[in-house]
Amino acid sequence: MPFPIQVALPAGSALRYPEGMTQHKLDPIDQEIVQRLSHDARISNRSIAKEVGITEGTVRQRIKRLQKDGLIQFTVVTDSAWQALPIFA
Template sequence: MKRILDPLDERIIAELRLNARAAHAELATKVNLSRNAVRQRIERLERDGAIQGYTLRTVEGRQASSSINAVIFVYRYDRMRGADVLQALRAIPEVIGCDVMSGEFDLMLRVGAASPERVHKVWNEISALQGVENTVTSFVLSSVV
């Protein structure tokens, strides 16, 4: 027999929607129950069909799910004091590689994204960074090595 969800069940489900991998102890703290009580409620919710499964969603732009790759060459205003640019690049999930270069360009970025539009948004974000003077972007047509 299926039961009506009580407010605690609804809170557990809401927390699982945010993070389906949350530990029972973490959920217990958030909903003010013991770890064992949370485990039992989740088992009951699964058994009763209120929770019918868990789904994996990946973050757009991660290398494993990327179908578009690009290389962005970056010119910085100040090569020697451009650490703030490097720090900002680390926060962009689509940037899967960053090499400091000698010669004409300062940085070479490898970008992986789900679409050309997403590469364009990443390019906009990078070119707007304080400390970035100019960029040159090329899409990867194929990889041979």
């Protein structure tokens, strides 16, 4: 099932891309990968490959390309309660 990407813009405004960026379209396989990552960013490449029906290497390559092109990024979110505690390595 394709993952529709929609952007809501104020009336009368146009979508502008930062200098040097162009509009990217995700093909159905990229959409499937992004959909699975959006539900669980810790899912393994092997699991994605099995679910989508492609090789693990293809998943890895596509994720790297999506990151390089700035289309996806992975972010760590911490629990604010832990921020007050000292961290020992």
